[in-house]
Amino acid sequence: MSFINYMAREINCKIVYYGPGLCGKTTNLQYIYERTNPEAKGKMISLATETDRTLFFDFLPLALGEIRGFKTRFHLYTVPGQVFYDASRKLILKGVDGVVFVADSQIGRIEANQESVENLRTNLAEQGYSLDKVPYVMQYNKRDLPEIATPEELRELLNPTKVPEYEAVARTGVGVFDTLKAVAKLVLTELKKGGP
Amino acid sequence: MVNPQMVMYEEEFNQIQTVVDRLVKDANAKVVFIVDKNGQLIAASGDVDNLDTTSLASLTAGNIAATGGMAKLLKENEFATQFHEGEKANIHIQLVGNRVILVVIFDAKSSLGLVRLRVRKASEELNHIFEALLKKVQEPGADSPFAEITDEDIDNLFND
Numbered sequence: 001m002s003f004i005n006y007m008a009r010e011i012n013c014k015i016v017y018y019g020p021g022l023c024g025k026t027t028n029l030q031y032i033y034e035r036t037n038p039e040a041k042g043k044m045i046s047l048a049t050e051t052d053r054t055l056f057f058d059f060l061p062l063a064l065g066e067i068r069g070f071k072t073r074f075h076l077y078t079v080p081g082q083v084f085y086d087a088s089r090k091l092i093l094k095g096v097d098g099v100v101f102v103a104d105s106q107i108g109r110i111e112a113n114q115e116s117v118e119n120l121r122t123n124l125a126e127q128g129y130s131l132d133k134v135p136y137v138m139q140y141n142k143r144d145l146p147e148i149a150t151p152e153e154l155r156e157l158l159n160p161t162k163v164p165e166y167e168a169v170a171r172t173g174v175g176v177f178d179t180l181k182a183v184a185k186l187v188l189t190e191l192k193k194g195g196p
Numbered sequence: 197m198v199n200p201q202m203v204m205y206e207e208e209f210n211q212i213q214t215v216v217d218r219l220v221k222d223a224n225a226k227v228v229f230i231v232d233k234n235g236q237l238i239a240a241s242g243d244v245d246n247l248d249t250t251s252l253a254s255l256t257a258g259n260i261a262a263t264g265g266m267a268k269l270l271k272e273n274e275f276a277t278q279f280h281e282g283e284k285a286n287i288h289i290q291l292v293g294n295r296v297i298l299v300v301i302f303d304a305k306s307s308l309g310l311v312r313l314r315v316r317k318a319s320e321e322l323n324h325i326f327e328a329l330l331k332k333v334q335e336p337g338a339d340s341p342f343a344e345i346t347d348e349d350i351d352n353l354f355n356d
């Protein structure tokens with residue numbers, strides 16, 4: 001649920017990075033944080049365990065620029081990927097405007113990806129959203145590793161509805177901004193269609 | 197969409213700001229702010245210059261969402277009030293009308309009793325304002341300013 005503030009002339013949108021544990025969600029946000037001008041970003045917050053696994057969420061507020069005199073602000077969140085944090089994932093999906101699914105391209109993680117997409121669909125439905133209607137893009141991450149599935153294989157398994165998809169190496173930033181821009185664009189296009 | 201879009205107009209914003217400004221004074225608080233349940237800051241007052249309100253807003257909403265989840269498991273409706281006591285600063289968090297969150301940060305110059313008392317009154321006022329705002333948003337003809345944006349506008353946003 002975006003928030004249009006006529007007083008501050010701002011529009012706020014919430015984007016959630018979803019995916020199985022260790023697929024690279026936090027790494028996406030870290031790269032965006034590092035590569036954004038100080039005036040365009042707020043503090044990045046990570047609620048993580050001592051071993052650096054996301055416990056509740058990461059949060060990064062980002063200002064992308066102005067449209068028709070309105071500042072556009074995007075709040076990026078990641079969810080904890082581990083199976084047992086499902087309750088936390090549901091909470092973070094509340095009021096979401098756009099979703100990025102980060103898939104781990106490694107062959108050994110194919111099932112974890114599939115489970116996570118299913119989990120995304122279920123949890124969105126519980127909030128009254130349909131994955132087929134929400135602005136949604138797919139990222140195939142870790143393309144630098146040796147034992148990976150081809151983009152065609154990943155598409156068939158994870159992206160049957162053929163939403164926009166990007167190959168990425170989040171650790172070095174390949175594809176990270178392309179993914180973000182794509183989802184931001186879908187969210188803004190949705191606003192244009194929707195209205196309150 | 198399940199949630200109606202959150203929109204803030206000048207008229208309601210000014211009403212909300214008046215309530216928040218007054219609460220800072222009446223409760224002897226350091227900072228008062230209002231956040232929507234998705235973590236977006238709506239209004240703030242008091243000594244906010246040295247405070248990262250964006251981060252606080254997001255964490256407050258996360259906190260309310262988490263305790264809301266706990267309430268659900270306990271078959272409680274909602275934990276509407278939370279209080280965190282620190283050495284110097286205390287935080288009082290109140291859910292208003294199940295829509296927005298009213299946060300009061302105060303120190304030894306005030307007391308929990310006073311804050312509670314003032315928050316109760318402010319919550320009622322805020323609840324009325326947000327109810328009216330919600331009605332206004334749902335009226336037909338309340339067009340989004342984004343209805344007329346073009347693909348070009350959106351593309352331009354990304355031409356660094």
Ligand SMILES: Nc1nc2c(ncn2[C@@H]2O[C@H](COP(=O)(O)OP(=O)(O)O)[C@@H](O)[C@H]2O)c(=O)[nH]1
Nearest residue numbers: 021022023024025026027081141142169170171
């Ligand atoms: N080789 C490689 N490693 C990556 C890539 N993206 C993330 N990683 C690593 O994968 C691990 C888990 O990443 P993290 O972002 O914490 O995963 P999260 O659980 O989805 O938040 C970290 O050690 C990252 O450095 C990538 O594109 N290639």
Ligand SMILES: [Mg+2]
Nearest residue numbers: 025026053054
């Ligand atoms: Mg993480």
